[in-house]
Amino acid sequence: MMQDAIHIDDLSFGHHGAEQRAIDQISLNIAAGDCVALLGPSGAGKTTLLTLLDGRLRDWQGRVSVLGTPFEPTRALPLAKRADTGFIFQEFALVERSTVMRNVLNGRLGRMPSWRALLGNVSKSDMDIARSTLSDCGIADLADRRVDSLSGGQRQRVAIARCLAQEPKLIFADEPVSNLDPSRAADILTLLTSAAQARGATTVFSSHQPELARRFADRIIGMRNGRIVFDVATRDLTDDATAALYDDTDPASGARLKVVS
Numbered sequence: 001m002m003q004d005a006i007h008i009d010d011l012s013f014g015h016h017g018a019e020q021r022a023i024d025q026i027s028l029n030i031a032a033g034d035c036v037a038l039l040g041p042s043g044a045g046k047t048t049l050l051t052l053l054d055g056r057l058r059d060w061q062g063r064v065s066v067l068g069t070p071f072e073p074t075r076a077l078p079l080a081k082r083a084d085t086g087f088i089f090q091e092f093a094l095v096e097r098s099t100v101m102r103n104v105l106n107g108r109l110g111r112m113p114s115w116r117a118l119l120g121n122v123s124k125s126d127m128d129i130a131r132s133t134l135s136d137c138g139i140a141d142l143a144d145r146r147v148d149s150l151s152g153g154q155r156q157r158v159a160i161a162r163c164l165a166q167e168p169k170l171i172f173a174d175e176p177v178s179n180l181d182p183s184r185a186a187d188i189l190t191l192l193t194s195a196a197q198a199r200g201a202t203t204v205f206s207s208h209q210p211e212l213a214r215r216f217a218d219r220i221i222g223m224r225n226g227r228i229v230f231d232v233a234t235r236d237l238t239d240d241a242t243a244a245l246y247d248d249t250d251p252a253s254g255a256r257l258k259v260v261s
């Protein structure tokens with residue numbers, strides 16, 4: 001039986017000082033190895049959900065368990081427990097003045113003994129892993145370039161290589177292609193999803209682009225106002241449901257969409 005990578009039961013969370021909950025009574029499970037897209041308008045709660053599942057938020061209500069580790073609602077997950085989870089950001093979050101290789105080696109930090117990480121002392125096997133992920137990401141020739149000299153598409157390849165060098169079992173990607181033009185966006189999602197699949201990693205990515213979600217995810221979760229309004233296998237997602245998710249003129253559309261699942 002396929003094991004679940006993520007369990008969420010009745011999860012709610014409000015950002016400090018915010019009037020509305022960013023996550024409002026969400027329950028869902030994600031099977032290991034699945035590729036899931038979170039779709040929804042700005043403010044739907046996609047980033048908040050990914051950040052919470054990455055163990056970086058506290059003071060939420062409900063039950064969350066990721067890769068078999070139950071989270072504690074009152075505290076963030078210690079860094080040492082996050083080595084199996086990789087995160088790819090919309091803004092790349094790279095060390096701009098460092099080389100591509102250095103950035104990718106940063107992905108190995110959580111896997112090194114702490115004395116080695118502190119000294120920046122890199123083993124041959126760390127180098128080998130970094131080189132092979134650079135090559136998998138099609139940027140072996142950029143290893144010695146500084147990140148601040150790269151294009152957006154190249155930067156996102158570096159971010160993916162860094163994430164893969166970490167050898168994660170679970171990959172979260174928050175709008176990984178929204179800064180890229182359509183053809184680069186498709187290339188990057190092809191790279192990310194096929195690399196994840198080849199490694200058996202579970203992937204959850206958020207997007208504003210339904211066509212990309214449909215093309216790359218097995219399952220699509222539509223969010224609006226912190227709630228799940230549909231949760232379907234990609235082949236079952238209708239155009240009407242997608243359009244209603246983004247229909248600002250119809251505040252009740254979220255409720256109506258529930259029939260889809």
Ligand SMILES: Nc1ncnc2c1ncn2[C@@H]1O[C@H](COP(=O)(O)OP(=O)(O)OP(=O)(O)O)[C@@H](O)[C@H]1O
Nearest residue numbers: 015016018022040041042043044045046047048049
């Ligand atoms: N740091 C914060 N402080 C207060 N409120 C926040 C904070 N971050 C997000 N929010 C609020 O939480 C809600 C969910 O935001 P979130 O960024 O998770 O949505 P999103 O679906 O990722 O949107 P986008 O697609 O624009 O990134 C919104 O109402 C937002 O204003």
